[in-house]
Amino acid sequence: MSKFRKKGGKELPPISTASLPDIVFMLLFFFMVSTTMREVTYKVQIHLPEATELSKLEKKSLVSYIYVGEPLLQYQKTFGVAPRIQLNDEFATVNDIQDYVTSEREARAEDERPMMITSLKVDENTKMGIVNDIKQELRKAAALHINYSSRRRAER
Amino acid sequence: MARKIPEIPSASLADIAFMLLIFFLVTTTMDVDSGLERRLPQWVDRDQLDETPQINERNIFVVLVNRNNDLLVEGEYTNIDELRDRAKEFLANPTNAENLPEKEPKEIPYFGEVMVSKGVISLRNDLDTRYGTYLAVQNELVAAFNELRDELARDHFGKSYDELDGEQQDAIRDVYPLMISEAEPKGKNVGGN
Numbered sequence: 001m002s003k004f005r006k007k008g009g010k011e012l013p014p015i016s017t018a019s020l021p022d023i024v025f026m027l028l029f030f031f032m033v034s035t036t037m038r039e040v041t042y043k044v045q046i047h048l049p050e051a052t053e054l055s056k057l058e059k060k061s062l063v064s065y066i067y068v069g070e071p072l073l074q075y076q077k078t079f080g081v082a083p084r085i086q087l088n089d090e091f092a093t094v095n096d097i098q099d100y101v102t103s104e105r106e107a108r109a110e111d112e113r114p115m116m117i118t119s120l121k122v123d124e125n126t127k128m129g130i131v132n133d134i135k136q137e138l139r140k141a142a143a144l145h146i147n148y149s150s151r152r153r154a155e156r
Numbered sequence: 157m158a159r160k161i162p163e164i165p166s167a168s169l170a171d172i173a174f175m176l177l178i179f180f181l182v183t184t185t186m187d188v189d190s191g192l193e194r195r196l197p198q199w200v201d202r203d204q205l206d207e208t209p210q211i212n213e214r215n216i217f218v219v220l221v222n223r224n225n226d227l228l229v230e231g232e233y234t235n236i237d238e239l240r241d242r243a244k245e246f247l248a249n250p251t252n253a254e255n256l257p258e259k260e261p262k263e264i265p266y267f268g269e270v271m272v273s274k275g276v277i278s279l280r281n282d283l284d285t286r287y288g289t290y291l292a293v294q295n296e297l298v299a300a301f302n303e304l305r306d307e308l309a310r311d312h313f314g315k316s317y318d319e320l321d322g323e324q325q326d327a328i329r330d331v332y333p334l335m336i337s338e339a340e341p342k343g344k345n346v347g348g349n
Contacts, residue, residue, distance in 0.1 A: 017170065024173035028180060035184035049288040051295040053302055054190040063189070119191060124288030128281050131290070132340075139199040148291055149191035 036060070044069035044086050049124035050153035057147060062116050064104040066097070068130060069123035083126045085134070094133045101141040121149045192294060197337075215257040217246045217277045221293055223284035236292055243300035247275050247332065266327045267312070273332075280339040297336055304332050 046069040057063050067086040071079040075091075085092045087100045105113055118138060122131055138146060219239070220228040227234045229242055249256035257275030264270050277297055281290050302317070305328050309317040313324060320328070 018166065021166070021169040021173050024170055024177055028173060028177040031177065031180045031184065035180065037184055049291045051192050051291060053192060053295055053298045055193045057189040057191070060189075117193075119189065122287050124286065124291070126287040127283065128285040128287060128290050129283035131287055132281075132283065135196060136199075139196050142199065144196040144198065145193075146196060147191040147193050148294070149189060150291060150295075152190065 040065070040067075040086070040089050042067065042072065042086070043075055043089070043091060044071055044084060044123070046121050046123045047125070048121065048149055048151045051148075051150040052153050054150065054152055055147075057117065057119060059115070062108070062112060063119050063147075064101070064116065065119050065121060066100075066134060067121045068126055068134070069121075083123065083130055085130070094130075094137055097134060097137040098141045101138065101143045105143075115145075116143065117145045117147050118143050119147045119149050192291065192298065194294070194298075194336075211276060212258065212274075214255055215274045215276055217243065217257075217275060219277065219279045219293060219297070221279075221281040221285045221289060223282040225286050225289040227293065236289075236296060239293065239296040240300050240303070243277065243297055244304055246277075247273055247300060248304055249273055249275070262330070264327050264330045266324060267331065270331055272330070276335045276337055278337050278339055294336075298334075301332055301334050305329070308332065 044067050046067060068083055069086075070076075070081055070083055071091070079091060085094065085097070087096060092100070101118070105116065108116060120131070120134065135146075138144070218228075218230055222228065227236055227239065229239060234242065246256055249259065252259070257273045259271035259273050261269050262272045264272075279293065279297065281293075306317045308328055308331060309315060309320055309324075312328075313320055317325065317328060
């Protein structure tokens with residue numbers, strides 16, 4: 001009777017996992033193409049404000065970033081909780097901005113320099129005083145094209 | 157007879173690919189950077205500051221944001237939801253009202269002679285204003301311009317502003333030039349860092 005068939009007689013062949021690497025590679029390529037490398041390690045907390053009239057930053061190579069926000073928890077002991085500016089990977093002060101803009105400009109090809117954009121990534125709870133100082137410094141450095149980074153809000 | 161080459165084990169290939177995948181998942185970000193694009197005015201030295209042309213009172217749309225994030229538009233407390241419509245009304249001035257900005261005729265391709273408003277939006281914020289509020293106000297003002305341009309594009313070309321070609325967009329931009337001027341903020345200079 002079939003009920004008492006000998007155990008282990010007809011074992012299922014092992015499922016082939018040969019296609020698994022292919023699937024994973026596909027995922028990998030998807031992520032490689034659709035994402036961007038993180039440029040800097042954030043040392044400040046940034047919760048971007050919301051807006052509707054956004055334009056995309058098309059050419060990443062033309063963009064330089066200025067981050068403003070409260071220092072992260074592990075830096076609060078040394079830097080306090082007041083919003084601070086971060087340029088590249090370091091905390092900076094308002095006075096460093098002109099040098100930063102100049103060095104960013106130097107790093108670009110000459111024909112691209114007029115198209116440069118400065119993107120301000122500012123936490124929405126920051127006071128405008130510090131943002132104003134930054135804007136004045138940018139004006140002095142003649143980096144007039146700016147972009148207030150923000151998240152997309154659903155249209156009312 | 158040649159000996160059969162044993163098959164290379166490929167079981168670890170998946171693991172390697174997974175490791176790469178996880179590396180990319182961790183080190184990259186998905187979000188596309190976008191934001192509100194603006195142009196700052198050229199830096200002028202203090203001694204040249206007095207030469208700025210005087211603008212007629214009716215041509216200025218004054219928006220003030222105070223330290224408590226309240227909005228004062230043309231001397232009235234205003235909710236931020238009403239700002240866009242007020243700005244649009246000011247800029248378009250469809251009835252040529254006395255208290256709204258003057259217009260001057262200007263020759264513009266595709267349109268011929270158009271009455272272009274001399275209106276300027278003046279935005280002033282306090283040093284203690286929240287950045288989020290400031291950006292919301294900026295957003296509403298830019299939205300007012302964008303809506304006006306879009307309406308004009310639909311009236312004149314039957315297409316939305318985004319679908320027009322470069323020259324047509326330029327023409328529409330000439331009819332509604334983006335005029336937002338930001339005054340130096342008032343208030344005690346707290347400096348930041």
